[in-house]
Amino acid sequence: MRYVSLFSGGGGLDLGFERAGWEPVVCVDNDPVACQTLSLNRPKWHVVCDDIRNFDARPFEGTDVVIGGPPCQGFSTAGKGDPADPRNFLWREYMRVVSEVRPRALVLENVSALTHRRNGDHLSGIMQELEKQGYTFAYGVLNAADYGVPQARRRLIVIGVLDGVASLPQPTTAGAWPTVWDAIGDLAGLPDDPDFSHVANRHAAHVVDRWRHLGPGETDPNYRRARLDPNRPSLTIRAGGGYGPSGNHLAGFHPPIHPTLPRQLTVREAARLQSFPDDWMLCGPKTIQGRQIGNAVPVNLGEAIGLHLAALLESQHAHETVLA
Numbered sequence: 001m002r003y004v005s006l007f008s009g010g011g012g013l014d015l016g017f018e019r020a021g022w023e024p025v026v027c028v029d030n031d032p033v034a035c036q037t038l039s040l041n042r043p044k045w046h047v048v049c050d051d052i053r054n055f056d057a058r059p060f061e062g063t064d065v066v067i068g069g070p071p072c073q074g075f076s077t078a079g080k081g082d083p084a085d086p087r088n089f090l091w092r093e094y095m096r097v098v099s100e101v102r103p104r105a106l107v108l109e110n111v112s113a114l115t116h117r118r119n120g121d122h123l124s125g126i127m128q129e130l131e132k133q134g135y136t137f138a139y140g141v142l143n144a145a146d147y148g149v150p151q152a153r154r155r156l157i158v159i160g161v162l163d164g165v166a167s168l169p170q171p172t173t174a175g176a177w178p179t180v181w182d183a184i185g186d187l188a189g190l191p192d193d194p195d196f197s198h199v200a201n202r203h204a205a206h207v208v209d210r211w212r213h214l215g216p217g218e219t220d221p222n223y224r225r226a227r228l229d230p231n232r233p234s235l236t237i238r239a240g241g242g243y244g245p246s247g248n249h250l251a252g253f254h255p256p257i258h259p260t261l262p263r264q265l266t267v268r269e270a271a272r273l274q275s276f277p278d279d280w281m282l283c284g285p286k287t288i289q290g291r292q293i294g295n296a297v298p299v300n301l302g303e304a305i306g307l308h309l310a311a312l313l314e315s316q317h318a319h320e321t322v323l324a
């Protein structure tokens with residue numbers, strides 16, 4: 001039950017795997033602040049803060065599983081989607097690590113836009129590489145809300161296995177989705193607390209006035225931002241970028257508008273909607289904390305994948321024991 005974690009970021013997928021009983025032998029990310037977050041929360045994890053291109057995975061040969069979500073800015077429909085973005089090609093590094101570790105199974109996560117035709121070369125490249133290395137695989141776009149996450153977040157999940165038949169986890173909460181209010185209702189009355197990543201933005205008075213009049217689920221057309229519906233799963237929490245009043249693209253963390261208050265979500269509220277536990281501390285300034293949260297695989301989805309993978313490998317093992 002040990003795995004190599006690539007592109008670990010703020011630890012969403014890793015935390016889910018931990019809950020499912022897995023232990024990382026190494027976590028690799030080149031963002032020093034994300035690495036700081038991992039080390040702060042899990043001092044015993046072996047965190048390598050470096051470019052994956054410098055990472056020699058051979059010492060980890062024979063580890064059960066490799067997991068990771070290569071960067072997706074170049075594929076994402078939310079960003080500019082530059083096809084020449086060098087980050088688009090980092091999946092090749094993921095595959096290089098797989099070839100060095102030779103795990104029994106692997107998980108690759110990415111934005112659903114990787115399945116779009118314009119990104120087809122990358123997806124087919126991943127599949128060809130998996131076949132070349134002898135893995136059978138299953139892939140599909142999963143909605144995190146179907147796995148106990150109070151957020152509609154659609155992500156491509158690829159699961160590969162060396163022996164046996166790969167499959168994806170079955171939904172656990174389809175039709176009974178957790179809501180925004182279940183997740184963050186109790187935080188609305190709390191005072192600001194920077195140590196808890198719960199600090200409300202001070203928006204300009206005219207913005208507050210506009211947002212005060214937005215109904216649940218309604219979008220402010222100027223800022224292209226929606227107020228969350230308290231009775232539904234949240235809209236997707238994104239890592240960064242938003243829009244100013246004239247449609248100008250803004251850097252920073254611009255999550256959706258709170259379901260009852262005239263302000264955007266705090267980082268802690270966004271973390272709750274990503275199913276992070278409250279004791280998971282986030283390093284860095286607010287926008288960098290928001291980036292770690294928006295980039296993450298929701299913890300509950302990671303847990304469902306981790307449990308599924310454990311069951312897959314266990315059934316394989318039982319099968320091999322019977323044959324022997």
Ligand SMILES: C[S@@+](CC[C@H](N)C(=O)[O-])C[C@H]1O[C@@H](n2cnc3c(N)ncnc32)[C@H](O)[C@@H]1O
Pocket residue numbers: 007008009010011012013014028029030031034050051052053068069070071072087090292295296297298
């Ligand atoms: C989509 S995020 C991963 C989120 C993570 N799976 C989670 O659940 O929290 C992608 C991560 O890849 C990292 N990254 C980008 N380029 C990298 C590189 N060349 N080498 C190592 N890590 C890189 C980023 O810092 C970012 O944390």
